[in-house]
Amino acid sequence: MNQKPTKDQLASGYLTHELKTPLASIRFALELFLDKNAAGLQAEDRRLLDIARRNVSRLSLLINDIMELSKIQTGRLKMQPEPADPGQLARETAEDMDSWVQRAGLKLTVNAPENCPLVFVDRRRTVQVLMNLFSNAIKFTPSGGHIDVTLKADDPGHAGFVVLSVKDTGCGIAPEDIRKVFGYFVQVGPPDKRGEGSGLGLSLARSMTEIQGGIMWVDSRPGEGSTFSFTMPVYVPGAETPALPAPCFGKM
Ligand SMILES: Nc1ncnc2c1ncn2[C@@H]1O[C@H](COP(=O)(O)OP(=O)(O)O)[C@@H](O)[C@H]1O
Ligand SMILES: [Mg+2]
Incomplete structure (x- = not known):
């Protein structure tokens, strides 16, 4: 039987989609750009792009952690021992x-x-x-x-x-x-x-x-x-x- 999603579930589903999807696009675009232009980049430009890439990763990790926290708090973290x-x-x-x-x-x-x-x-x-x-x-x-x-x-x-x-x-x-x-x-x-x-x-x-x-x-x-x-x-x-x-x- 399908149960109605709770407010927490809706909020975390919304978060995943609304935050993770654009973040994945940014990461993909950055990596593609770095791959294509690896040889010709000035050191300073590479440094700036690396900062962007590092921070996109950091943000993705934070979003994952918040999702896990929300699952724990709502009893939705399924364990498969x-x-x-x-x-x-x-x-x-x-x-x-x-x-x-x-x-x-x-x-x-x-x-x-x-x-x-x-x-x-x-x-x-x-x-x-x-x-x-x-x-x-x-x-x-x-x-x-x-x-x-x-x-x-x-x-x-x-x-x-x-x-x-x-x-x-x-x-x-x-x-x-x-x-x-x-x-x-x-x-x-x-x-x-x-x-x-x-x-x-x-x-x-x-x-x-x-x-x-x-x-x-x-x-x-x-x-x-x-x-x-x-x-x-x-x-x-x-x-x-x-x-x-x-x-x-x-x-x-
Ligand atoms: N191995 C460690 N040695 C010293 N301090 C630690 C260690 N592990 C955790 N801490 C302290 O506990 C805090 C909380 O750790 P954690 O929840 O993993 O957060 P984060 O790694 O994001 O800072 C850290 O910011 C740090 O101050
Ligand atoms: Mg830590």
């Missing part, structure tokens, strides 16, 4: 982000125990959580630093879960800011890094973790780096639950 190897998810995400890690002059390692149990998660959403945590670690860690991703299956405080931690050697977070970082549109880091994000990444990552039955937290001190951790439920054969609609999370 399946058995998954968490070490493999972490290694594949690390591989996908390798050029970014290299460019930042960092080293990222993934340590998973042998025979790590499978977890029961939505792969796409879990990769999204990992990308958010990895991209923050890259952004807030100066060149020469390390990002260590560690999986633990036997943490006594988290029986029945695999704990994944992303530890960096970056700028760290002040004690008075720690509790704020999971808030919507919150940015507390060095002002020169703030322009590169929207302050939504961690709130989305935490909500996606909680919808899947896990929790997310952070340990950090200024100047001593940060460790963001989250849990994923261990897969128990035969105990699968059907794909559930996400619960609604608090309004902004």
